[in-house]
Amino acid sequence: xxxxxxxxxxxxxxxxxxxxxxxxxxxxxxxxxxxxxxxxxxxxxxxxxxxxxxxxxxxxxxxxxxxxxxxxxxxxxxxxxxxxxxx
Numbered sequence: 819x820x821x822x823x824x825x826x827x828x829x830x831x832x833x834x835x836x837x838x839x840x841x842x843x844x845x846x847x848x849x850x851x852x853x854x855x856x857x858x859x860x861x862x863x864x865x866x867x868x869x870x871x872x873x874x875x876x877x878x879x880x881x882x883x884x885x886x887x888x889x890x891x892x893x894x895x896x897x898x899x900x901x902x903x904x905x
Contacts, residue, residue, distance in 0.1 A: 825875040826853070829882060831868035833860070834891040838869055844888070850874070850881050 829852075832838060838854055845852050851874040860869050873881040 824851075826872040827875050827878045828855075829871045829873050829878065829885070830890075831870045832890060833868050835869075837890040840888075840890070841871055841885070844884060845873075845881065848880070848884055850877050850884070852877075852881070 832841075838857060842852075842854070853872050855870040855872050856867050857869055860867050871881075
């Protein structure tokens with residue numbers, strides 16, 4: 819059986835572990851395929867590196883819509899400011 823390449827895109831970044839847990843619970847409930855890049859490394863580097871929410875490309879718009887009105891402790895994504903993400 820040949821493995822299929824799955825493309826993921828970044829949705830947002832955060833330095834807050836509480837945000838990570840919150841995001842995971844929402845995305846799990848919605849059936850979104852994702853992973854959090856740096857999830858296990860960032861805490862050991864004193865959060866110098868952000869944790870990046872990566873979502874399966876064909877679910878990215880749905881994930882952005884789901885997360886649109888959610889206020890996180892500290893996050894940023896792409897070229898948008900936090901205010902743009904939460905509008």
